[in-house]
Amino acid sequence: MGRPKLNLENYRAFLVDLDGVLIRSFEVLPGAPQALEKLKKMGRVIIASNNSTRSRASFADGLQKLGFAVEPEMIVHSAYIIARYLLEQAGPSPVFILGEDGLREELELAGHRMADPDRAKFVIAGLDRALTYEKLSRALRALRHGARCLATNADPTFPTPTGQIPGAGAIVGALTGMGFSPIEILGKPSRIAFQIAMQAAGVQNPKECLVIGDRLETDILGAQRMGMDSVLVLTGVTAKEDLERSELQPTWLMESVAALVR
Structure with missing residues (x-):
């Protein structure tokens, strides 16, 4: 049938x-x-x-320019989800991020603050197209100092007009390879x-x-x-x-x- x-x-x-x-x-x-x-x-x-690369407001603005009638409150993306989840679970927290402006902006809007590796209580991993060995080293330092790891998602790839590029899952894989798997993947x-x-x-x-x-x-x-x-x-x-x-x-x-x- x-x-x-x-x-x-x-x-x-x-x-x-x-x-x-x-x-x-x-x-x-x-x-x-x-x-x-x-x-x-x-x-x-x-x-x-x-997609955690832009804030909800930025996504809405970009989509409106493309002809979509979209308001920020219509968008529930992994940056918003992780910021809200962390606020509900731990309150406003010092964080170190592997991610782009959208992730940082949503975390700050929720009351969290960016922190050096020695002071961060959480490492937040998302898609970061400017990822460097230095950033990974700083994340490892935070984790070795007791920070807990959260991830926006584990998508292995990210679609672009020219084909697939590495997604946030590649960054989660790097952290896991260093011995620190995320305690939650929120997307x-x-x-x-x-x-x-x-x-x-x-x-x-x-x-x-x-x-x-x-x-x-x-x-x-x-x-x-x-x-x-x-x-x-x-x-x-x-x-x-x-x-x-x-x-x-x-x-x-x-x-x-x-x-x-x-």
Whole structure:
């Protein structure tokens, strides 16, 4: 028996990935702004992303310039999630980061402060395209002084218009190789990430959420763990060949987010 036809009216919230679904390195994917508008008319849309390179405000500003009607509060990304989680668990804390401006800004907005390795209580690892051996050495120093490690996500790669580049998972791998694995990885597919996204959407029942993403190991796995339906689009990381080899399957498969709302 085949899968039932997708009816978007069955959902109150849409948790939509960013990179590989709506954009690729701030290049708009065809029909994505129009698709997002149609989804917004049907329910609450949350941009649920593992990208920690920019703040929510910066992402919203950039997306608006690309033609997306997006406000900062619609964005729940790994930098926001980790900043909120740390605040709830430990209060405002001194941190040392392996990451970019977006991670730093979200941490500071939540009341955390940047600290030298000797004073940091947490090392926060995210995507850092300016990573150096010196930064890793300073992170190791903080960890050896008792700091605990948190990571935004463990995505092995990051999509760009010219192909895949190393993702935050490569940095997590470097820390693990030094003997310090993160005590928590807060982005997708963690339950925490999806719970915070649900709260932002104002829904309590996972069955009322539809996850739309391009990665099996984050979007689709996280949706499955939460009991949410999911749509995998083929405009990002996962290809049809990957899907055919995987035991992990989405509820539905679409060529693109634009095809989803046709």
